[in-house]
Amino acid sequence: MKDSGSDVSPCGKQKVVNIARVSAPTKEEFLTNYFQKDTPVIITDVASDWPAASWSLESIKERAGHNKAFIRQNTSKQDYKIGKAYNIRESSLGDYISDLEVGNARSRNSYLAVQNIKSTFPELEDDVPMPDYIGKIHMGPYLWIAVNGHYEYCHFDPDDGLLVILTGHKRVRLYGCSPAPLYPNPLGSKGRTIQAQVNCNEPDLEEHPCFEVSTCHCGEVNPGEMLYIPAFWWHQVTSVETSISVNFFFGDAGENNFITKAMSITKWDAFSHWLLNIIEQNRSFDSLQLVLAHLPDSLASFLFKEWKDKASREQIEILVQLVMDYLQLDSLPTDEDRTSKNPPPIKIRGLLWRK
Numbered sequence: 001m002k003d004s005g006s007d008v009s010p011c012g013k014q015k016v017v018n019i020a021r022v023s024a025p026t027k028e029e030f031l032t033n034y035f036q037k038d039t040p041v042i043i044t045d046v047a048s049d050w051p052a053a054s055w056s057l058e059s060i061k062e063r064a065g066h067n068k069a070f071i072r073q074n075t076s077k078q079d080y081k082i083g084k085a086y087n088i089r090e091s092s093l094g095d096y097i098s099d100l101e102v103g104n105a106r107s108r109n110s111y112l113a114v115q116n117i118k119s120t121f122p123e124l125e126d127d128v129p130m131p132d133y134i135g136k137i138h139m140g141p142y143l144w145i146a147v148n149g150h151y152e153y154c155h156f157d158p159d160d161g162l163l164v165i166l167t168g169h170k171r172v173r174l175y176g177c178s179p180a181p182l183y184p185n186p187l188g189s190k191g192r193t194i195q196a197q198v199n200c201n202e203p204d205l206e207e208h209p210c211f212e213v214s215t216c217h218c219g220e221v222n223p224g225e226m227l228y229i230p231a232f233w234w235h236q237v238t239s240v241e242t243s244i245s246v247n248f249f250f251g252d253a254g255e256n257n258f259i260t261k262a263m264s265i266t267k268w269d270a271f272s273h274w275l276l277n278i279i280e281q282n283r284s285f286d287s288l289q290l291v292l293a294h295l296p297d298s299l300a301s302f303l304f305k306e307w308k309d310k311a312s313r314e315q316i317e318i319l320v321q322l323v324m325d326y327l328q329l330d331s332l333p334t335d336e337d338r339t340s341k342n343p344p345p346i347k348i349r350g351l352l353w354r355k
Contacts, residue, residue: 231267
């Protein structure tokens, strides 16, 4: 296994770390040297052998162009680049690709993002094998098709991730898992991810001074290569040219290992911010009172749905106290009339759109 450097451009005045490039590590090597050390890495010579490595816009348009997909709009606007606003239109995959092929104005302001391949483009599913590096799949694979120059807002996901580039090139910047240096949007912001208020291309250092002292892990991911993004790490991805990629959200194998990692001292600030963001999303809904009345069970159910992990009693007690402290509650409400065996669900609001 050869570990070579990554030639990248400097990222402003921050400390810059080149993301290592490693050729076809074994699963054990990946887990020991990168996954367990919470270290990003670009893996070469694995996905280049997938059937999907031969995809082109023309070929997937021919095979799956009739399928409907959700397309993000207004993606060239500043509010999109800081994760605050965009809307969705429904389109066939074929029409979206046709826009890219002719390079019209709509194509430069649109993005096909996070589309579930199994349910949306089943014709393509067999071309994308599950990487051996994945311990437990949370979600995916998902399809992403970006126009040349697309800037995806900096954010972090509550999962480990593998981003696989099939055509085109993407430039990536990762900033660790401390929320503060990237100035997350206010609690209650929509969606499953946490978005940064910083435009990494044009940061306002007077408004966001801590960004300048963050560490930037940089690299370029080429066709047939995959990037490992540790859970809760800020990352910003720019398409150097029109690109097709897929990704997987995953976590540690085992029944409780991912939750234990999320609640560790190095992840706690990011994880607790993520969880409280979802609680705040639900504050204005009457259903939150039902959730609070059954909070231990609702939290356990929510985490199992997201990660397929079972939280321990001690972990749930910590999270219940976190929520109560945030909402300034001395006690939880009661709901003696509920007869359902399932606890009230904690819902993630605004998965499709943001405004």
